Amino acid sequence: MAEYTAQQLLDIVNTVHVAEGNARVRQITQRIVTDLFRTIEDLDVTPDEFWAGVGWLTRLGASGQTGLITAGLGFDRLIDIRMDEADERAQRAAGTPRAIEGPLFVAGAPLSEREVRLDEGEEPPRGEVVVMEGRVLDTAGQPVAGALVDVWHANELGRYSHFDPDQAPYHLRRKIRTGADGSYRFRSFIPPGYAIPPGSPTAELFDALGRHGNRPAHIHFLVVAEGLRTLTTQVNIPGDSFLDDDFAFATRDGLVVTLEPGTPAAGYESLGISAPFTRVRFDFVLQKA
Ligand code: MBD
Ligand code: FE
Structure with missing residues (x-):
């Protein structure tokens, strides 16, 4: 022995x-x-502390929240910071700032050409009607036709489909292929912020740390185009009190959009819009591969 x-x-x-x-x-x-x-x-x-930690890890894994805890402890943002640093060292032209994917992306969302309603078939709207539109560009400013823009956001209760049994599959998740001029647009509603599920293993740790588990209102994007670097990012809604206090450390300068309330409906009829609405304009700039 x-x-x-x-x-x-x-x-x-x-x-x-x-x-x-x-x-x-x-x-x-x-x-x-x-x-x-x-x-x-x-x-x-102590032995009690050690085994309490092991028990917590077991609950964490069983709850599927490992990706939530990595975000909350800063690891996801660290990975982004390191990619930014690598870009700088290589003197690679910067595109739209990346922001973390988070644990709530689901691949395989329904695909539409150029435009779509994320809240398809839902009347009345679940919040302030918004159309976000713009183009996908490369770092030389050239439009990228046929880029695939995955977009996803929380419902009016701050919950995401596939992780919330009360929502249909792919609710508030769509994929849009850009047109010949690189353009995309979608209609939805302005989502609220997100909070980690109370009573969950992640909430247990955050309670013990004396930390909150809130994120400001945001919309996620994954933009893929041939020959260009895939962009994972999020945009934030201005005015949210958690913009500078995001539990996932994911907000960035340049990603807080400008809301244009009172935009006239003309030209937006195909998205079911007949009254002034809030517009957001945002171009995605993709780096060279
Ligand atoms: C989210 O909605 C999110 O975007 C991240 C990064 C972490 C937890 C929940
Ligand atoms: Fe999110």
Whole structure:
């Protein structure tokens, strides 16, 4: 039987293997295990604390909230910051600022050509009627025809379809293919902000940290075009009190849109609009691949 000191045990855990495995996975795992050993020793983590943490991780995984917790602890934004830094080092022309995808994207939304209603068939509208429109461009300012713009946002209660049993599949999720001039437009309503589900494992941790779990009102985008870099971003609705206090640290300069209330309906009939509405104009600029 082997008797180990903590350091001897760590060295064995970090080096033991009988097959080649994956060197990169081993390297990252070694580092994380080492940091956790240190945390337990330096902070004198008790057995009760340790097992409470393991139980919480189990609940977190079972609830499907791992992506919510990474956003709330800043990791998703960190990945974006590092991509921005890589762009700067490569002196790559910047496009529309990226913003985190978040854990609530669902692939496979219904596709429309050039325009669509996200709130298809819903009368009366669930909030302030908005049309967002613009073009997809490259960094030289040239329009990108045939780009695919995925757009998704929360319902009037701040919940997302597929994660909320009360909404139909792909509710408030659509994909739009840009026209020859790179244009897209969609009608929907201005969504409210988002709050982490009360009582969930993520809320448990945030309560213990004394943090709130609110995001300001936002609309998500994933823009894909051949030969260009995929853009994941979000736009924010101005005036939200959480704009500078987003639990997911995802808001950025340049992504807070301007609302144009009272825009005349002429030209927007195909979106079912017959009265003045709020317009938002926004172009997406995609980097070179
Ligand atoms: C959201 O709606 C969101 O966009 C992010 C990033 C995290 C949690 C919920
Ligand atoms: Fe969101």
